[in-house]
Amino acid sequence: MSDIYQFSVLNIRGESVSLEQFRGKVLIVVNTASRCGFTPQYRGLEALYQTYKSRGLEILGFPCNQFGQQEPGSNREIADFCEANYGVSFPLFAKVDVNGATAEPLFQYLKAKAPGFLGSQSIKWNFCKFLIGRDGTVHRRYAPFVPPSTLSKDIERLLARS
Template structure:
């Protein structure tokens, strides 16, 4: 597989979404959690989305409970939390696993395309961010400690590459 367009995932409402629907967009794909020290990053992610969505950015949030059980809720609970606390309007998906034998195939692809520190493919914590170009290829991986606002330069660069 040479791009993310071969994958699909279930939206937080339970509908299958083909990532092909995002062809031609710049994507920021994030594994999220509602009870994490990085959870306030939802606010910055939403700000990025509002700033750049008219130019072709989509942010895709994938809740994950693999790190400290910090996403224990079901889809409805997660959706309500994101809306009420952070006014999240970007697409959110059903809770997934990002590591291990049950890892979502999309995240296996992302990890292989953009390994972490020292070539590690595993995701170490919530709020890893993968920036994907309009061609569906992974441009860069950002650690949880990198704030979403710090990614704006990379987003700008990819949005200008029409």
């Protein structure tokens, strides 16, 4: 596959969503968790979303329970938590695996296109962020410890491209 638009995923309500609907947008795809030391990054992600959504940024949050069982809730509980505690208004999707035999195909693709440290294709923890350009190609991968605010320069650069 040459871009992410060929994938369909389930949203937080269990409805199928074609990523084709995000064609022409700059995307951040991130695996999330509600009980993680990085959970406050929801605040930073929402700030990015509010700053750049009118210019074409979308953030796609994918809850994941593979790291320390830090996302044990149902999709409904996750959505309620994110809205109540962090005011999350960007799209959330159904809980997924990001590593192993049951990994969501979208994340298999993202990991292959933007390997991690020393070429590793596994995701090491919650809040690994992938930045995708308007053309659907993966621009860069950011480690979980990288605060969302530090993505601004790269987001600005990608938003400036037509």
